[in-house]
Amino acid sequence: MVTNNNRNDIVLDILVRVQEALAEAKGELTPELVKSVEAGVRADWGGDRVFIAKRRGEGHSNRNSRIFRDYLAGERVKLLSRRYELSERQVLRIIKAPAK
CATH class of the missing domain: 1.10.10 (Arc Repressor Mutant, subunit A)
Known part of the structure; x- marks a missing residue:
């Protein structure tokens, strides 16, 4: 698990x-x-397209904010996944993550 x-x-x-x-x-x-x-x-x-970052967690805050903003503007998860080179699962995690 x-x-x-x-x-x-x-x-x-x-x-x-x-x-x-x-x-x-x-x-x-x-x-x-x-x-x-x-x-x-x-x-x-299984079934996810996984992106392995070269460094853990660097620069993600701005990217995640852009993803969330684009999602609120009506962009689909599949498009965001391609645009930001992330799995759909990761985009969903970003969208559902509590604001910090």
């Missing part, structure tokens, strides 16, 4: 899942463990 803290970053989510699985398996990386982590990642992230 994607944890609340990792739901916007697939890289961090996968690393946390592997770390947690290794802790439960007492450090032994078995084929079954790999399959289990893979199944969870595919269940939660």
